[in-house]
């Protein structure tokens with residue numbers, strides 16, 4: 001236990017709260033990508049005062065990037081007195097829209113009853129603030145530390161991360177030898193380590209038909225009825241089969257330990273734009289369905305796809321005039337960092353010291369920026385760890401607990417000590 005390090009965090013509680021509230025006051029709503037530049041500049045200015053080297057990287061040409069809504073990322077780096085490993089804290093600065101149902105201003109950064117309220121308080125400006133405080137406390141107590149600390153504020157995580165971590169990873173910001181260990185302070189709770197996420201396959205299925213007058217449907221071929229046959233086969237065969245697949249991955253919540261598929265949308269025939277008029281009497285000659293399949297470490301993407309295409313092929317053989325197309329929209333492989341990876345062990349040590357118990361190891365049901373760090377940057381020593389309760393994310397009256405942020409900052413500071421100085425003690 002390092003008393004000086006923990007005290008250095010405790011001495012910064014007011015700063016931590018003020019920093020979190022300040023970050024919330026930038027309404028970094030995505031879409032469209034509001035206030036990215038001033039938020040990134042605020043983070044850069046603060047870390048520059050602490051001696052970090054600052055880079056702003058605009059992801060020009062990525063989805064949504066315009067002069068009105070530039071995708072501006074900030075990367076800050078502090079090199080220690082001697083060479084060594086680099087620990088990188090990566091937080092996304094974008095938030096989802098506030099939505100309805102708030103009892104207070106979502107962008108005021110209100111501090112009340114031991115909590116900081118606002119859109120992004122928990123997901124994940126509280127985590128970003130905790131990582132900054134952890135780094136500053138560590139640097140003050142151990143000014144001679146070897147290695148380097150990096151802190152990034154990146155955009156567009158909520159829309160896939162293409163103008164954020166994916167863009168930086170392509171430029172080499174998330175690769176050895178620049179970076180060795182990555183901690184993403186997403187709100188997974190202060191005593192849990194998130195090792196990765198399930199896989200994703202999004203696809204669009206289209207059934208074909210033949211247009212005809214609605215009074216004589218026998219003259220055409222109804223694409224919506226063909227899609228009905230697809231859905232029926234999914235209900236009878238695919239969903240029960242997915243429900244039987246269980247993973248060894250510690251996914252939370254429990255229901256996400258199975259394979260799942262969501263039907264995101266279905267559209268067919270005439271669009272609904274005719275409202276408030278009347279639909280035209282046509283046999284629909286197209287119907288499109290979007291599926292969102294989440295898969296497990298034990299499944300491979302080829303099999304995941306063939307479970308769907310086998311059904312479509314069979315319908316093509318058995319059902320008169322059935323024809324289809326399928327298009328991939330997104331593919332992300334499942335990820336799970338091993339429990340004996342250095343960053344996992346270092347943060348686990350911090351959790352044991354602060355909470356006097358072993359951490360829970362979890363896997364996220366959905367993906368986050370770790371996918372780009374692994375796939376593009378080829379860094380596998382990466383976890384998500386941060387304060388805040390995931391269930392509060394994206395909801396009205398979102399908040400983060402001040403004591404949770406303080407405890408998480410202590411865990412992060414101990415993690416830095418283990419990874420950079422090779423010791424939890426002073």
Ligand SMILES: [Zn+2]
Nearest residue numbers: 092123124186
């Ligand atoms: Zn998040």
